[in-house]
Amino acid sequence: MAADRPSAATWFADSFGDDYLALYRHRDAREAERAVAFAVRHLALGPDDVVLDLCCGGGRHLAAATRHDVHPIGLDLSPVLLAHARASGVTAPLVRADMRRLPFRSAHFDAVLSFFTSFGYFSDDGDDLAVLREAARLLRPGGRMMLDFLNREHVLAHGLGDTVDTIDGLRVEQRRRYDRDRNTVDKTITITDPRQPTAPREYLESVRLYPADALHALFERAGLRVTERFGSLEGEPYQRESTRCVIVATADHDTRE
Ligand SMILES: C[S@@+](CC[C@H](N)C(=O)[O-])C[C@H]1O[C@@H](n2cnc3c(N)ncnc32)[C@H](O)[C@@H]1O
Structure with missing residues (x-):
């Protein structure tokens, strides 16, 4: 029996649960610690700074930020994922909301951080702009945003194709395709348990492949002035085939209502 086919319009509401945590367990606390150390150092964040971890997932960056x-x-x-964060000892406040409508006061934050490709999820790219506008609104004047995003050229050169792995006894098949019409990289994940006669579980991840310059332009449209672009969270300079596209921007305008 086949699983229901996930929808490209709503996949992000269905794909981040227990199976996500198992599949991405290599995205761990150590990696998060290095990412947060880079952000703290680079943005010169101090003890009084209020920082939003936008799309915090299971809370690995929150734990590091608290330290x-x-x-x-x-x-x-x-x-x-929020319940996982709490159960794993995260003490920071946790809020369940959609990144397009952030339930916080304007100019409340010193920094907004978005780690590990938590962007480009919506069928309408106007929604991606809405996310950045919301981030700009939340930042105090001079506040900074760091977005850790995939790099389009790297994905197209190295990130497509199929893999089959065994994780916790489960067969995990991942198919990665470029959808030229929608300019997205679409990953279909099919999880089968060979020990159980149950239907396979199927997930979709569909992320818009913004070229770095287009991402830069989107930030500027949202009122965020791009100050740096890195090719990794180690601070390597951005190059065409860098593994990541890390954008740092400043909220120049007074975004208070
Ligand atoms: C790739 S995961 C990254 C999680 C975390 N930043 C990390 O590195 O472990 C993307 C996260 O975005 C969240 N997410 C997806 N769509 C969202 C939305 N519309 N609003 C808020 N969060 C969303 C998911 O639940 C998931 O936790």
Whole structure:
């Protein structure tokens, strides 16, 4: 029996649960610690700074941020991942909301951080702009945003194709395709349990492949002035085939209502 086919319009509400945590367990606390250390150092975040971890997932960056002495707040849409964050000892405030409508006061935050490709999820790219406008609104004048996003050229050169792995006894098949019409990289994940006669579980991940310049332009349209572009969270300079596209921007305008 085949699983229901996930929808490209709503996949992000269905794909981040227990199976996501198992599949991406290599995206761990150590990696998060290095990412947060880079952000704290690069954005010169201090003990009084209020920082939003936008799409905080299971809370690995929140735990690291707390150790770095800033005041993090986590926001995510997934109740499963938020519960995981709390159960794993995250003490920061956690808020369940959609990144397009952030339930916070304007100019409340010193920094907004978005780690590990938590962007480009919506069928309408106007929604991606809405996310950045919301981030700009939340930042105090001079506040900074760091977005850790995939790099289009790297994905097209190295990130497509199929893999089959065994994880916890489950067969995990992943198919990665470029959809030229929608300019997205679409990953279909099919999980089969050979020990159980149950239907396979199928997930979709569909992320818009913004070229770095287009991402830059989107930030500027949202009122965020791009100050740097890195090719990794180690601070390597951005190049065409860098593994990541990390954008740092400043909220120049007074975004208070
Ligand atoms: C790739 S995961 C990254 C999670 C976390 N930043 C990390 O590195 O572990 C993307 C996250 O975005 C969240 N998410 C997806 N759509 C969302 C939305 N519309 N609003 C808020 N969060 C969303 C997911 O629940 C998931 O936790």
